[in-house]
């Protein structure tokens with residue numbers, strides 16, 4: 001056995017929640033690779049398991065404790081040898097509670113402190129009990145993460161902004177992820193170039209409030225998201241750009257205009273509005289009204305008429321009446337969404353709305369049912385509207401069945417194409433011959449055409 005093989009340790013990571021958590025999990029594995037940790041698909045026999053958690057809604061928290069229960073048994077079976085770490089937003093919000101309720105957990109690390117994992121692991125080996133690091137350190141996490149990230153593939157995610165200063169009444173993000181901060185543009189550009197060299201053709205820029213991006217540029221000025229997107233577009237080999245998640249109040253003119261002028265910026269935007277009622281938007285502390293959202297959509301459609309829209313909605317926020325919910329339904333019908341996520345309001349401890357009188361569960365259920373039926377109808381109609389069209393799609397890998405290739409349209413729709421050979425990484429023209437609720441079926445028309 002070589003010394004290297006002897007030192008190899010097995011790492012199993014489970015990720016809950018948003019794409020930013022998926023990105024963070026990948027960076028944690030990058031950080032631990034030089035220490036000999038190799039990722040494995042199952043927790044059995046692992047030396048270390050990491051649960052990267054989400055605190056956005058209640059069910060996410062329950063999932064944490066049931067997952068930890070399963071790992072506790074495994075740890076016991078392995079004679080206590082398996083190190084258990086909990087990271088992410090539940091770790092941040094519930095650090096002490098977690099250590100009390102699940103004392104078999106070795107490490108609790110907040111989302112701004114995971115660059116310290118190697119030293120925290122060493123500390124956990126030295127000490128009994130749970131090591132907790134939920135600081136918001138002064139140093140920038142990104143300065144401490146290794147450059148040699150494992151390639152993510154044709155579609156890669158790049159975190160450029162974290163945290164939030166907006167304090168919506170319902171949301172834990174400002175408390176768990178901390179104050180809004182942007183990564184310097186040079187570090188973003190360098191990571192994007194490495195991603196493209198590793199095979200990425202599409203990059204999705206990530207941030208809790210991505211369009212509030214205001215990173216320091218290499219020229220010493222502050223760069224907006226529009227400026228960053230323009231500079232990223234210059235990278236040869238990078239064909240497609242997206243960004244998520246945006247706030248309506250940060251949809252600046254330059255960014256809206258870029259949707260009409262930058263062919264690399266995909267015609268799809270996720271812009272959460274949460275509610276169509278001005279009264280509820282005020283109660284949510286969103287600091288915009290429905291009219292402002294309508295105006296932004298109108299301007300986006302003027303800049304890029306085929307832009308596909310996506311959003312987030314919450315039903316049953318404290319104070320929401322039938323009239324308020326009807327205003328949300330009106331906004332949905334007026335706007336038309338290609339995709340949308342909708343949630344029942346879930347009181348999050350420590351947030352302002354949690355202390356208000358709550359809406360009955362049955363009312364929330366009924367509203368969510370009605371909203372989701374309309375959103376589903378719109379999604380199907382959007383997919384149907386592409387039938388017979390020829391679209392550029394990016395091939396992302398083999399499909400589920402033999403002779404099938406998986407691809408994605410500029411509008412974020414999964415597209416399946418019957419084709420015997422691997423087309424991964426290519427952008428080709430495909431005629432849409434069938435529309436399904438969640439995907440499209442296409443026929444290859446022409447190879448290697450550029451995406452519009």
Ligand code: SAM
Nearest residue numbers: 170171208245247272312313343344345346348
């Ligand atoms: N920053 C984004 C924005 O401004 O809308 C959203 C970030 S949040 C991580 C993702 C979505 O989760 C929100 O848009 C909201 O719809 C939903 N969400 C957040 N807190 C929630 C809560 N307490 N109950 C239900 N849904 C919630």
Ligand code: SF4
Nearest residue numbers: 164166167168171173
């Ligand atoms: Fe949460 Fe988004 Fe509101 Fe910030 S802007 S508090 S992340 S919902």
